[in-house]
Amino acid sequence: xxxxxxxxxxxxxxxxxxxxxxxxxxxxxxxxxxxxxxxxxxxxxxxxxxxxxxxxxxxxxxxxxxxxxxxxxxxxxxxxxxxxxxxxxxxxxxxxxxxxxxxxxxxxxxxxxxxxxxxxxxxxxxxxxxxxxxxxxxxxxxxxxxxxxxxxxxxxxxxxxxxxxxxxxxxxxxxxxxxxxxxxxxxxxxxxxxxxxxxxxxxxxxxxxxxxxxxxxxxxxxxxxxxxxxxxxxxxxxxxxxxxxxxxxxxxxxxxxxxxxxxxxxxxxxxxxxxxxxxxxxxxxxxxxxxxxxxxxxxxxxxxxxxxxxxxxxxxxxxxxxxxxxxxxxxxxxxxxxxxxxxxxxxxxxxxxxxxxxxxxxxxxxxxxxxxxx
Amino acid sequence: xxxxxxxxxxxxxxxxxxxxxxxxxxxxxxxxxxxxxxxxxxxxxxxxxxxxxxxxxxxxxxxxxxxxxxxxxxxxxxxxxxxxxxxxxxxxxxxxxxxxxxxxxxxxxxxxxxxxxxxxxxxxxxxxxxxxxxxxxxxxxxxxxxxxxxxxxxxxxxxxxxxxxxxxxxxxxxxxxxxxxxxxxxxxxxxxxxxxxxxxxxxxxxxxxxxxxxxxxxxxxxxxxxxxxxxxxxxxxxxxxxxxxxxxxxxxxxxxxxxxxxxxxxxxxxxxxxxxxxxxxxxxxxxxxxxxxxxxxxxxxxxxxxxxxxxxxxxxxxxxxxxxxxxxxxxxxxxxxxxxxxxxxxxxxxxxxxxxxxxxxxxxxxxxxxxxxxxxxxxxxxxxxxxx
Numbered sequence: 237x238x239x240x241x242x243x244x245x246x247x248x249x250x251x252x253x254x255x256x257x258x259x260x261x262x263x264x265x266x267x268x269x270x271x272x273x274x275x276x277x278x279x280x281x282x283x284x285x286x287x288x289x290x291x292x293x294x295x296x297x298x299x300x301x302x303x304x305x306x307x308x309x310x311x312x313x314x315x316x317x318x319x320x321x322x323x324x325x326x327x328x329x330x331x332x333x334x335x336x337x338x339x340x341x342x343x344x345x346x347x348x349x350x351x352x353x354x355x356x357x358x359x360x361x362x363x364x365x366x367x368x369x370x371x372x373x374x375x376x377x378x379x380x381x382x383x384x385x386x387x388x389x390x391x392x393x394x395x396x397x398x399x400x401x402x403x404x405x406x407x408x409x410x411x412x413x414x415x416x417x418x419x420x421x422x423x424x425x426x427x428x429x430x431x432x433x434x435x436x437x438x439x440x441x442x443x444x445x446x447x448x449x450x451x452x453x454x455x456x457x458x459x460x461x462x463x464x465x466x467x468x469x470x471x472x473x474x475x476x477x478x479x480x481x482x483x484x485x486x487x488x489x490x491x492x493x494x495x496x497x498x499x500x501x502x503x504x505x506x507x508x509x510x511x512x513x514x515x516x517x518x519x520x521x522x523x524x525x526x527x528x529x530x531x532x533x534x535x536x537x538x539x540x541x542x543x544x545x546x547x548x549x550x551x552x553x554x555x556x557x558x559x560x561x562x563x564x565x566x567x568x569x570x571x572x573x574x575x576x577x578x579x580x581x582x583x584x585x586x587x588x589x590x591x592x593x594x595x596x597x598x599x600x601x602x603x604x605x606x607x608x609x610x
Numbered sequence: 611x612x613x614x615x616x617x618x619x620x621x622x623x624x625x626x627x628x629x630x631x632x633x634x635x636x637x638x639x640x641x642x643x644x645x646x647x648x649x650x651x652x653x654x655x656x657x658x659x660x661x662x663x664x665x666x667x668x669x670x671x672x673x674x675x676x677x678x679x680x681x682x683x684x685x686x687x688x689x690x691x692x693x694x695x696x697x698x699x700x701x702x703x704x705x706x707x708x709x710x711x712x713x714x715x716x717x718x719x720x721x722x723x724x725x726x727x728x729x730x731x732x733x734x735x736x737x738x739x740x741x742x743x744x745x746x747x748x749x750x751x752x753x754x755x756x757x758x759x760x761x762x763x764x765x766x767x768x769x770x771x772x773x774x775x776x777x778x779x780x781x782x783x784x785x786x787x788x789x790x791x792x793x794x795x796x797x798x799x800x801x802x803x804x805x806x807x808x809x810x811x812x813x814x815x816x817x818x819x820x821x822x823x824x825x826x827x828x829x830x831x832x833x834x835x836x837x838x839x840x841x842x843x844x845x846x847x848x849x850x851x852x853x854x855x856x857x858x859x860x861x862x863x864x865x866x867x868x869x870x871x872x873x874x875x876x877x878x879x880x881x882x883x884x885x886x887x888x889x890x891x892x893x894x895x896x897x898x899x900x901x902x903x904x905x906x907x908x909x910x911x912x913x914x915x916x917x918x919x920x921x922x923x924x925x926x927x928x929x930x931x932x933x934x935x936x937x938x939x940x941x942x943x944x945x946x947x948x949x950x951x952x953x954x955x956x957x958x959x960x961x962x963x964x965x966x967x968x969x970x971x972x973x974x975x976x977x978x979x980x981x982x983x984x985x986x987x988x989x990x991x992x993x994x995x996x997x998x
Binding site for chain 2: 238240471474482483490491498507510545548549594601605606608
């Protein structure tokens, strides 16, 4: 294991970063969020086709890159840095992981190519550690009915993966009503998904805790990217901005805050890398099947603990750095034209996504043997 | 040189030497180049990559070990400085007994009037033929009462700005005029000392580096000190958080919801700090020195303080007691030992010793983040004209 980035990972990062610099600058993102198409599906197709990011977690025999959580994490760092409005987390991580756990083989090939996009129909705020609120039921005729609120990535999905009880159903998106609601996070809006007797096909058992904890552990890398952008951008600003005939970055009141933020981000990087590394370990499936990858046992518990640690730390750090970034930008930080608000909104929404920091710490209590009072 | 080469050297060494005689074994280990493999041959090393040291430690586990508590300053601070700036003669003379522990070292840097602003220090060294005559007072000197030698920074030219007029020496702690007095601390004991230097005569062969270059030499020592304080590897759930977690687990009747929330936060912070330290060591071992080191001591200090404070509170009634206030000398520095109250009080020093947390934040802000320094009024003023 290593907490550093490998050469291959750095190459992957460079290609994603180049493409995003070209196609996903902050002006473009600011324009897009108020358009009819908040997601940039052209960019997504390019990321999938040219760099192959959609199939990173998918084994090669199913048309994927046969890479691991480590590489997916590097892509998430870059997407976080750019608050890129693409469905990587929702389709290439959450939906793909759910299909890998089920052992599905056909749909996963379509997802890996980027031709098809999927979404897991759970609230983005779902915690890996709590039982779901069951709001969808299966009728006697086998069709699905019910409503799920706060789903990310559903509005750009071709296929919906719907957990009902502990089974995972596949529903074509055209059979559901998907209404995007005005969302706190402008670059990852959420939708209400409604089924009224929608035909669905059962795929297998939904490994809820494994899938959502895997997502939370990788979301930490996206949060790291958000924090890095905020830190870098603020640093550049306070070196340029003069008040009292000095750069404001020369005042200790500001320097000390920046030093603390930097230290938080340094530790976020280590936590996110550790989670990605441990989540990568058990996900290499045997070549002849796509069976559940067994996040049980000692290795699985280590990975789950690493994901919970990264989930709680990186959530709070991303939010704190974004909030400080708004403050240290002063008046300009409060304007719509400066992109820092996009990062604040992403950070605040991500704090709630896939388990709040407090929910992750409750998991740490269990996994690190620090029991609550009786 | 590969890990396998080093491992077989260590095995051959072990086959040929009796670990029963501790001192002879350590001396022979130094002579075999297995003390610190990244040091040059003839000086306890093999000129091998630093990360191969762990191979040696693995092969020689269970043989006599160094007393890192008492030898800490010698190993962590004096040795790298002597290696970088010493003459061949000085390296030959000092490094071997330093490593084996036959000679203990201490550090004569801080003064009552020069703490964070170390460069303003006032201890004078005046040239007299082949010797230097040293007068002044040093403070917060751990282990001065055991020490054979000290690393010393003194002012040799008061007529130039403060950073330029210092020179670095090795001070003979047995020389006439060296007086060591225990300094009682808030813990009740005396881990530190005041050291009074009165007409102490040091030969010019005890000078380390050029005359007037003492600040640059001292930087080497200070960088190593910060890594030594904050950079030691720990296992998951070890260190101070391990001490508190053990109390938490074994005393369910003491638990409250508020303390639980705070403990979980601190456990997570300890874990991410540990991981950042592990990542830093990985970067160092593959030759990508990262700036993370400057931050490790900052985290270490605040975590130790918060965790030890939490444990006093957790213990409730027992937290009102204290193990021993008697004024006595401690043998070595121990952050995690003794009782809860002691740990709480000792941890207060962690954000002061080896660079205060405020100075470390300046260092991070200026050297890592490239932020401009505060305007300096003392930069171009001769030291003797500074207000004090």
